[in-house]
Amino acid sequence: MSLRYFKNVRSVTIALVVVTAIAAATYATPLSALGLLAGAAWSLVNLALLEILIVALLTPGAASARALPRVAWALGGMALLLLGLAWLLFHLPALWLVAGFSAPLAVIVLKAASGALLESGAWRALAKSPWRAAAVVAALILTAWWLLPARSLGQRADGAAGAHGDSAVRDAPGLTTAAHGEAPGAAGEPAAKAEGEDEGSDKFPNVITLITAANHGARWAKALHFWEPIVFSLAVGLVVCITGFVASRNPKMIPGGLQNGAEMLVEKLYEFVGGILGHKNARRFFPLLGTLFVYIFAMNLFGLLPLMDSPTSNLNITFALGLTVFVYVQYVGIRGLGIVGYVDHMLGSPRDVLGWMVAPLMFPIHLMGELAKPISLSCRLFGNVFGEDMLLVGFASLGIGMLSFAHSPVGIPLHAIFFPLALLTSTLQAFVFTVLSTIYILLMLPHEEHGHEEEAQRAH
């Protein structure tokens, strides 16, 4: 154990404690963060003084004349520290002080454990292949994903319990306050706040709600919270763009990995759209339809990632998508049929007397049908994705409720059962959106093309 080891422990502890203190100030109280920092500082100074003492005592006798004042200095410092500790214990929450005090010790233990782990054979076997290591990292992230919402939702439930005068719960620091950084003194207030906020209080925490909670009341944080789905949808767009760019950057004759997957997806989608629209039209409409599928699929799945949220669980985003399809379909109709043909289509293509007689009736029906398309598209997507998110949140809070009698910070991950269902709905809804858009375009195309398309289909 050299001095360098102590230096490493010190820097790691400082980093760890600062991060934890920020989190504590966000989720518990500023006072608890102060207690944590004070405890860690006390512990670190204590360790440093001990180090001076040991070095001074163990140095060979030649320097003993200089060692004596050092020993005295260290001992005096430790006495002062003990006095300081007594003062701190009266003014700061004791539990957090102890946590901060034990932080350097925990770092030492963890360092020793990780040293032992790195030497072991199992670790070497894991680190041998990047895929194996990635699988382990993914498993760790998944575990964290189970634990994190449980923790945060559990705080909210306990905050509500504290409002009913359960003083035992209220006195435990860090458990009582809702995730908005309120003082613990008024335990009823945070619960009322959490109920009063209709937005963001009944879903998993994501990056933006965490940032907003950390900067409660700041203008930019409010703006970020307000634009949350748009920020996330832009992020998804960025991810899709980068993936597409990487997949097609360096095309090879024999594709591998990412390029293979991307090509397979595009080919299957193209075949599918071609099967409905006919291959001549598919070339024209595929860019929009394929983009819709990939984008919506990615957005639906984004909510399953830790600390992310699906933008499609917000009606505004899905309505924007539906409106895009609506405008494009009308454009295709007017472009392909001409103004006269478009009006004729809206009148139900009257060709005989009977047709002209029902035309005034058909026009409002067709108009309503057209206007209902974006609404039905967007409401279906929104309802499915949002309902699925609600299901996950509901079962997560159920799992927390099952352990809440023990004031456990972690719940049973009941919602994990529904991840496969969420995967299924995400894929299916992206697919349904694309299929319906394709059908709407097909309905707007000039009618004689149907015959061609059917012939083409019969031909192969």
Place this chain on the structure above:
Amino acid sequence: MNFDFHAALALGLPIGIGVAAIGSGIGLGLIGQGAMQGIARQPEATGKIQINMIIMAALAEALTIYAFVVMLMLNKKIG
């Protein structure tokens, strides 16, 4: 007149969703039945039938989703 709006909403919303679910459940059952029979009689048309079945199922299911969305809109009014 002592009319409790909140209680009426709290009682009515779940019933509304249930009724909507009954309707689209019947619809989905009919669609599934038709598709399965079609596939059984003509297995080579499975792909086409499945695609159309999914579309129709989405249309039928959407009605429940509309009820769900309405519930979400009115949910906040239950005091």
